[in-house]
Amino acid sequence: MPLLFVLAESALERVPKELWRHPAVVRTARARRKRPGAMLLDRSLHHPAMRNLPNASRRGRPDLVHTTLLAVMGSPLNKEGLLRVYVHTIDDHVIEVDPSTRLPKNYNRFVGLVEQLYEEGQVPPGGPPLLTIRRETLPELVGRLAPDRVVAFTREGAPRTVEEVMRDLSGLERPMILVGGFPHGHFTDETLALADETACVDPEGLEAWVVASRAVYEFERALCLPEKRLARVGKKDS
Amino acid sequence: MPLLFVLAESALERVPKELWRHPAVVRTARARRKRPGAMLLDRSLHHPAMRNLPNASRRGRPDLVHTTLLAVMGSPLNKEGLLRVYVHTIDDHVIEVDPSTRLPKNYNRFVGLVEQLYEEGQVPPGGPPLLTIRRETLPELVGRLAPDRVVAFTREGAPRTVEEVMRDLSGLERPMILVGGFPHGHFTDETLALADETACVDPEGLEAWVVASRAVYEFERALCLPEKRLARVGKKDS
Numbered sequence: 001m002p003l004l005f006v007l008a009e010s011a012l013e014r015v016p017k018e019l020w021r022h023p024a025v026v027r028t029a030r031a032r033r034k035r036p037g038a039m040l041l042d043r044s045l046h047h048p049a050m051r052n053l054p055n056a057s058r059r060g061r062p063d064l065v066h067t068t069l070l071a072v073m074g075s076p077l078n079k080e081g082l083l084r085v086y087v088h089t090i091d092d093h094v095i096e097v098d099p100s101t102r103l104p105k106n107y108n109r110f111v112g113l114v115e116q117l118y119e120e121g122q123v124p125p126g127g128p129p130l131l132t133i134r135r136e137t138l139p140e141l142v143g144r145l146a147p148d149r150v151v152a153f154t155r156e157g158a159p160r161t162v163e164e165v166m167r168d169l170s171g172l173e174r175p176m177i178l179v180g181g182f183p184h185g186h187f188t189d190e191t192l193a194l195a196d197e198t199a200c201v202d203p204e205g206l207e208a209w210v211v212a213s214r215a216v217y218e219f220e221r222a223l224c225l226p227e228k229r230l231a232r233v234g235k236k237d238s
Numbered sequence: 239m240p241l242l243f244v245l246a247e248s249a250l251e252r253v254p255k256e257l258w259r260h261p262a263v264v265r266t267a268r269a270r271r272k273r274p275g276a277m278l279l280d281r282s283l284h285h286p287a288m289r290n291l292p293n294a295s296r297r298g299r300p301d302l303v304h305t306t307l308l309a310v311m312g313s314p315l316n317k318e319g320l321l322r323v324y325v326h327t328i329d330d331h332v333i334e335v336d337p338s339t340r341l342p343k344n345y346n347r348f349v350g351l352v353e354q355l356y357e358e359g360q361v362p363p364g365g366p367p368l369l370t371i372r373r374e375t376l377p378e379l380v381g382r383l384a385p386d387r388v389v390a391f392t393r394e395g396a397p398r399t400v401e402e403v404m405r406d407l408s409g410l411e412r413p414m415i416l417v418g419g420f421p422h423g424h425f426t427d428e429t430l431a432l433a434d435e436t437a438c439v440d441p442e443g444l445e446a447w448v449v450a451s452r453a454v455y456e457f458e459r460a461l462c463l464p465e466k467r468l469a470r471v472g473k474k475d476s
Contacts, residue, residue: 044344063343067308074445105301105421106282107345159471161464183343203470207312213451226399232441233397 003077003175003219004147006086007068007208008138008191010181011061013091014118015041022049038119040111058182059090064208065181066110069103071209075216076229083216086141087181093118094136101130142194147176150195153211154180154187157198162214163221165199170222179212241315241413241457242385244324245306245446246376246429248419249299251329252356253279260287276357278349296420297328302446303419304348307341309451314467315458324379325419331356332374339368380432385414388433391449392418392425395436400452401459403437408460417450 019025020036028045029036041060043050050056065087077083078099087095095117097103104110113123113131122129142150149172151165169175178195180187192198201211220226257263258274266283267274279298281288288294303325315321316337325333333355335341342348351361351369360367380388387410389403407413416433418425430436439449458464 042344044347061343063345067305067343070305070445071309071447071451074448076440076442076444079442105299105305106280107301109282159468161468163459163464200471201464201468202314203467204314204317206314207308209309210312210451213309213448214455217452217455221401226401226439229441230397230399230439233438 001173002082002084003169003177003216004084004086004145005072005212005216006088006138006141006176006178007065007181007212008088008152008178009058009187010065010087010089011059011183012065012087012089012114012181013041013059013093014115015039015046016053019046019049019053022046024049034115038115040115042111055090057184061183062111062114063107064183066103066107067207068179068181068209068212069097070105071213072216073097073101073103075213075220076225077216077220080225080229082219082223084145086145088136088138088141090182092135092137093133094141096132098128098130138191139194142176145174145176147174148172149197150176150178151197151199152178152187152192152195153201153215154192154198155200155202155205156186157200160199160201162199162201162211162218165197165201166215166218167222170219177215179208179215181208239411240320240322241407241415241454242322242324242383243310243450243454244326244376244379244414244416245303245419245450246326246390246416247296247425248303248325248327249297249421250303250325250327250352250419251279251297251331252353253277253284254291257284257287257291260284262287272353276353278353280349293328295422299421300349300352301345302421304341304345306417306419306447306450307335308343309447310454311335311339311341313451313454313458314463315454318463318467320457320461321454324383326374326376326379328420330373330375331371332379333369333371336366336368376429377432380414383412383414385412386410387435388414388416389435389437390416390425390430390433391439391453392430392436393438393440393443394424395438398437398439400437400439400449400456403435403439404453404456405460408457415453417446417453419446
C-alpha cells in the first residue's frame with residue numbers, strides 16, 4: 001500500500017579524493033573547519049574544481065535533493081504513513097528517510113546533516129535513526145524493496161499524465177516510482193532496465209521536485225485522501 | 239486568464255536596525271563582507287539575535303520563500319505564461335518575479351540575489367528586470383492587480399479540496415490565490431479581509447510550497463494543460 005519513492009542517480013556525494021587539494025575545495029574546507037573528504041560536493045562552491053571531473057554535469061547538486069525531499073516529506077501522504085522515501089546517489093549509496101523525519105528547511109543545515117550522516121552512518125547517531133545510509137546500487141535497492149511495479153518518470157518515456165500513472169499504481173501492494181535526482185540528461189540504461197514502465201508527463205523537462213510533488217499528490221487523489229482528511233476537519237485529531 | 243499567485247506576509251526582510259550590533263549579526267556580516275543592514279534576516283544564522291524581536295516567530299525565513307518559488311516557477315503553468323508570481327513580505331515590500339526568471343536553485347545564491355534586489359531595486363541592475371521590488375502593502379498590491387476573485391488558503395478556512403477551489407477559479411479572468419509565506423500562525427485580519435473566500439485544504443498545517451504546488455497543478459488540470467502539453471510530445475516545439 002505505501003508508495004515507494006526513489007530519487008535515483010541523485011547528484012549527491014562527498015568531495016572525491018582527486019579534488020581534495022584543489023584551491024576551491026581547500027578554501028571551503030578551511031572556512032567550514034572540515035576535512036575536504038567530509039564535505040558534500042557542491043557545484044555552487046566547487047565549480048572551478050569540477051572542471052575536469054568525469055560526468056560533472058550530473059554531480060554536486062545536493063540542493064536538488066533537498067528541495068525534492070522537502071516537497072515529498074511535507075505531503076499528507078507522508079503524514080498518513082503511506083510514503084517511503086529513498087535517495088539513491090550517483091556513487092551508489094542509498095539514504096533512507098524515516099517518515100517522521102522533520103528535515104531542516106534551511107539548505108546549509110541540510111548539508112551539515114547529510115555530512116554527519118556520511119560520517120556516522122545514521123542520524124541522530126544515538127537512538128532510533130531518522131536517516132540511514134548504506135552502500136547500495138539501485139538494482140540492489142529495488143531487489144531489497146521488492147516492488148510489484150516500477151515506473152520511471154523520464155522525458156524519453158511513453159506520454160501519460162501523472163494522474164493516469166499514479167491511478168494505476170494506487171491499487172497495488174508495493175508500487176515504486178523513480179524520479180531522476182540530477183539536473184540534466186537521462187536515466188542510465190541500467191536504471192531503465194529496472195522499470196516496468198517509463199512515463200513522460202510533459203514535453204519539457206520538469207524539475208525533480210515538480211514531478212515528485214505531483215506524483216505524490218496524484219497518489220493521494222487516487223486514494224481519495226484529500227476528501228478523507230478533510231472529513232476530519234474540526235474533529236479532535238486535527 | 240493568468241493565475242495571480244501571492245505568497246503573503248512572507249518571512250523575508252533585511253536585518254532590522256535594532257539587531258545590527260548583535261554579535262551573531264556582526265559575525266555573519268563580517269564573514270560575508272556585507273553591512274549588517276544589507277543582509278537578509280535568517281533565523282538559521284541570527285537565532286540568538288532574534289530573541290527579543292517582536293513577532294519573531296514569523297520573521298527571518300527566506301528559505302520558505304525560496305522553496306515555494308522553486309515549486310511554482312518550475313511548473314508547466316508558468317512555462318505557458320499563465321502564472322504571475324508576487325512575494326509580499328512581512329515588512330510590506332512586494333517582489334515581482336518575471337515568468338522567464340530562472341531562479342538560483344542554490345539557497346545561498348538566492349539569498350545573495352535577493353540582497354542585491356533590495357540594494358538595487360531590480361535584478362539584473364541593467365537591462366530588463368527579472369525581479370523587481372517596491373514598497374507596497376498587501377491591500378495596495380491587490381488593488382493594483384485588480385483580481386476578480388481572491389482565495390486565501392488557511393487552516394481556518396472552509397473545508398474544500400484544492401481541486402474544487404482551483405476549478406472554480408479557472409474560469410475567471412484574473413483569479414488570485416494567497417498562500418502564507420510564514421512558518422507558523424495564521425494570516426492577519428487585514429489579509430483575510432482581502433479574500434472573497436478562505437479555504438482549508440487539509441486538517442494539518444501544510445507547508446507553503448506543498449499548498450502552492452498543488453494549487454498551481456490543479457489550475458493546470460482545470461485547464462486540461464497536462465493533456466494539451468502531452469499532445470505536443472514528439473512535435474517540433476518539445
